[in-house]
Amino acid sequence: MTNAAHTDGSLKELDFRANDGLEVALLWRADDERLIVEVVDTKVGDAFRLEIAGSEAVDAFQHPYAYASFRGHSRRLPDAQAVADAVVELEQQKLSYL
DSSP states (O other): OOOTTOOOTTEEEEEEEEETTEEEEEEEETTTTEEEEEEEETTTTEEEEEEEOGGGHHHHHHOHHHHHHHTTOOOOOOOHHHHHHHHHHHHHHHHHTO
8 A cells, every 4th residue: 555645755665554544564675774653643743753773663563652752752732622522522421321
């Protein structure tokens, strides 16, 4: 599978997975032999890349947010309206169970 987000010709896709709007690719850059994990969250419009060591490739591919957090990458926080909407929705669901 090819992800449109990594159209750079110097990158070779080694592995790819997608689920529920989240796309994760393990990429190899041939010119300098670096490994990259690329994450695209199509639901919130967020994306990031991590350069990783070969020994970290499988773990970083399986758990990219843990690696991003450990390395100090921060995800954008949802806007206040999105948080308010989520709270209202949860409260309505809770009331429907009563």
